[in-house]
Amino acid sequence: MRGITNNTVQLSKWKKGTFIVGVIILLLSLLYTFLYLRHDPNFVDMGNRLAGSSLTHPLGTDHLGRDMLTRLWMGTQYTIGFSSLALFAALLIGIPIGLISGYFKGITDRVFMRIADAFLAFPDTIVAIVLAGLxxxxxGNLVLAITLVKWVNYARLVRSTVLAESEKEYIWIAKLNGLPARKIMSKHLFPHVIGHVLVMASLDFGKVILLISAFSYIGLGAQPPTPEWGAMLNELRPFFSSMPQLMLYPGFAIVLVVLFTNLLGDYLRDRFDVKKEGSV
Structure with missing residues (x-):
């Protein structure tokens, strides 16, 4: 039993250490990029196309002579920015609906459950493909499609948490004291919800990044010359045999960010795990 506990502690320390190292690498990369960037990401220089690494272009240039490092950094803003927008919009829709459905129950809850069942009848990716295609x-349309797919998961998570919490004594006491439903939900129920939501959102963030990159790769997301990582992979695909590193750069960036978000999710799960805290 003691060996299992020690292994769990060591695994937790490894995750925390890996997460801290990832943060340091990310900050150093951002600092270097901010100091270095001086190229227009969409500037075409056909006389310098497919150039190798140099002091002027540390990661070389693409098939149109555009600086790869600059486009890779701009792709960070597009990929992570639009992923954050889609996830934030899903939270803005899902959290209030989950709170209202779980608190009031009745016809409100039944209507929500029927809508949720319709969205959950098919896998997220299939629904997103259909919506993006339509x-x-x-x-912009891709962000809307992902938002329409993801809000249901957060609404169901919040609803289940609220259903469990609303039967506890402190909620009944608040109701007997005449506290309005709006204040009960905001002051008593929302603090119990937010930890679970943050954990799920951090784990979902990597999935959203993969969705946006994959859809941009097949032409349903960002369109050229937007320097989004998935769109960059699609543009550089014909040159994979001659200069594979041009596709490896955005591919490695996607893997690195998804790995970092998963480590963040593990850290937040340990931080907000109510069962773990209650058992200590």
């Missing part, structure tokens, strides 16, 4: 190619 809305048409474009990063």
């Amino acid at each position: 809305l048409g190619p474009g990063i």
Whole structure:
């Protein structure tokens, strides 16, 4: 038993250490990039196309002579920025609906459950493909499609937490004292919800990044010349045999960010794990 506990502690320390190292690498990369960037990401220089690494272009240039490091950094803003926007919009929709559905129950809860069942009848990716195809190619339509897919998961998570908490004594006491439903939900129920939501959102963030990159790769997301990582992979695909590193750069960036978000999710799960805290 003691060996299992020691292994668990060592694994937790390894995750925390890996997460800290990831943060340090990310900050150093951001600092270097901010000091270095001086190229226009969309500037075409056909006389310098497919150039190798140099002091002027540390990661070389693409098939149109555009600086790869600059486009990779701009892709960070597009990929992570639009992923954050989609996830934030899903939270703005899912959390209030989950609170209202779990607190009031009745017809409100039944209507929500029927809507949720319709969205959950198919895998997230299939629904997102259908919605993105119906809305048409474009990063804005893709963000909308992902939002329409993801909000249901957060609403169900919040609803289940609220259903469990609303039966406890302190909620009944608040109701007997005449506290409005709005204040009960904001002051008593929301603090119990937010930890679970943050853990799920941090683990979901990597999935959203993969969705946006994958859809941009097949032409349903960001369109050229937008320097989004998935769109960059699609543009550079014909040159994979001659200069594979051009595709490896955005591919490695996607893997690195997804790995970092998973480590963040593990850290937050340990931080907000109510069962773990209650058992100590």
